[in-house]
Amino acid sequence: MTATIDIAALANLLQEAAVEEILPRFRNLGDGDVRMKSEAIDLVTEADEAAERFIRKGIEALMPDALFVGEESVAADPALLDRLEGAELAVVVDPIDGTFNFASGLTLFGMILAVVSKGETIGGVIYDPIGNDWALVEKGSGAWIYRPDGSQEQMQVRPSGPLEQMIGIANTGFFDIETRRKILSNLAEVRLFTSYRCAAHEYRLLGQGHMDFAMYNKLMPWDHLAGALMMQEAGAHVARFDGSPYLPHHTSGGLLVASDVDAWQELRERIFTVD
Incomplete structure (x- = not known):
C-alpha cells in the first residue's frame, strides 16, 4: 500500500522554516556564516543548517517513521544516502537550493522536499520564500502552484516546437x-x-x-x-x-x-x- 502524505502540512513546514531560519539571514550573513564545501561555488551557510534542523524536527512530529535525508545531514554522514533505496518511507530535503545565490544576496533560491515510499517518489514541495508560494505534487494528482491568497494553477509544460x-x-x-x-x-x-x-x-x-x-x-x-x-x-x-x-x-x-x-x-x- 502506498503511503499517504499530508502535503499541506509539509508545505507549511517549509514556510515556517523559511520565516524562522532563512529569511532573517538573507542578505544578513556574517563573515563566519558561509563556508566552502567541495569547491568555491559549493557553499553551506548557517541558514542551510538551521533550516534543516527546523525541518527535521517538524518531520519527526509529522512523519515519525520516515527516514530523514537532508543535504547537510548527508554532508556530515555520507552513508545516510545509501539508506534511501531500501527505506519504507523517507523525506528528502534541500533546506536551501541555490545556496550560492542565497549567499550572494540573489533571490533565486528555494526549498525542496520530496517524499519517497519503497523506492518511488510519491510527493514533493518546492517553496519560494521570496514569492511565498509553493509548487506541490502528489503522484497521480497533478502538479500545482499554490499562492498565498489561496488561488491555484495546474502546472502544464508547453508543447514542443522546433x-x-x-x-x-x-x-x-x-x-x-x-x-x-x-x-x-x-x-x-x-x-x-x-x-x-x-x-x-x-x-x-x-x-x-x-x-x-x-x-x-x-x-x-x-x-x-x-x-x-x-x-x-x-x-x-x-x-x-x-x-x-x-x-x-x-x-x-x-x-x-x-x-x-x-x-x-x-x-x-x-x-x-x-x-
Missing part, C-alpha cells in the same frame, strides 16, 4: 572538459540556454510553460526528486540519458526533461550526445 526555437536549462558544470565542449557547441542549435544555479526555480519555470527542456548531469536526490515528479505530472517526458527512469537512489546517469518523448529524443541525439 529545436532552433527551444529555450531551456543546461547545467554542464559536472561533465569532463571534452564532453562539456561538445555539448556547449551543440547548444548553438537551440534558441537560448541558461542555468540559474537553482533547480527549484528551474523546475517551476518548466512546469509553468516558460521553457522547453532541462538537462542535469549530477543527480543528488534533494535537488531533483520533487522536480522530476512535478514535470511528469505536468506532462513532460523525464528520463536519464540512457532512456531509463530516474529513481530516488540514482546519483549518476544524467537527467533530461522535455515537453514530450519526441522532443526528448531530438535533444538527446542532437544536443546532449554524452556517450
